[in-house]
Amino acid sequence: MSDHAHGHEPGHAHGAGGHAGHSHGVSADADRRWLGLALSLITAFMAIEVVVGVVAGSLALISDAAHMLTDAASIVLALIAMRLAARPARGGYTYGLKRAEILSAQANGLTLLLLGAWLAYEAVRRLISPPEVEGGLMLGTALAGIVVNVAAAWCLSKANRSSLNVEGAYQHVLNDLFAFIGTAVAALIVVLTGFDRADPIATLVVVVLMVKAGYGLLRESGRIFLEAAPADVDPDAVGDRLVAQADVVEVHDLHVWQITSGQAALSAHVLVEPGGDCHAVRRDLEELLRHDYGITHTTLQVDHVPDPVLQVTPHGEAAGDPAHCEELHGPVHRDEPHAH
Secondary structure, three states: OOOOOEEOOOOOOOOOOOOOOOOOOOOHHHHHHHHHHHHHHHHHHHHHHHHHHHHHOOHHHHHHHHHHHHHHHHHHHHHHHHHHHOOOOEOOEOOOOOOHHHHHHHHHHHHHHHHHHHHHHHHHHHHHOOOOOOHHHHHHHHHHHHHHHHHHHHHHHOOOOOOHHHHHHHHHHHHHHHHHHHHHHHHHHHHHHOOOOHHHHHHHHHHHHHHHHHHHHHHHHHHHHOOOOOOOOOHHHHHHHHHOOOOEEEEEEEEEEEEEOOEEEEEEEEEEOOOOOHHHHHHHHHHHHHHHHOOOEEEEEEEEOOOOOOOEOOOOOEOOOHHHHHHHHOOOOOOOOOEO
């Protein structure tokens, strides 16, 4: 957010940045259907994989099953958050419960990191002392897992991924798909060469992907909770665009933040020329913010530049008179708004 002033400087040009908002036009009901279908696929296969993983003695398969459990949990959490976010604003919750989706995204990111840490520990332990692995059973299950996760990822891709909540569930499933691919490669190596350490090595590769996805979710959800500007919006550039409009003299107390993913908000105090039309300026600025930055939730306080206030000195002369001030105190220095 930005508190500094943006002053109008004649001839100072600023290029227009394209920050148009994107809407997938997918209804919440459709999103819930796609998430529910993905949840059914994952839950059914997870139960099978746990049994096979124990029988085959494969950490990679068991880790995949554990990851699928977090996939299922992340989708359930996403579905709950979507229902909470759809509730209308009431009482002290003037924005409603829209940030429930961001809490869900944070939980998904955190579970990815915690699960990655546990799997890394188990993989290192098995690298040191590798148990015997049933490669054929491991390979067959991994190939089936690839098919299931491709189907689940496709279902989630049909939902509105501009929501950080849905994106969190999608990242869980996508990482699980990568995990199954790694497991299939490791199983093939075990079958062809008998190299049992391929199983924990594949697990470590997946851990890296999990940490990357988990950190990304925590970073993006953290930005929203800290009320940082959207990643694709530069508050200074926005202030420069606003102050460059006709009749605008200064823009200050400019704040840009996100209510939830895909819903940015902006507030600012705008000063216009003494003869300017405050209502017309406000409408023009709101249209600019909507069209160029996708910001539709705006609060603009628009006022005229205040007239100078004259004070009478004991000698009967106006204290605000520049000539008088220069005679008594030397040259006058007027503060100018910080221009961009």
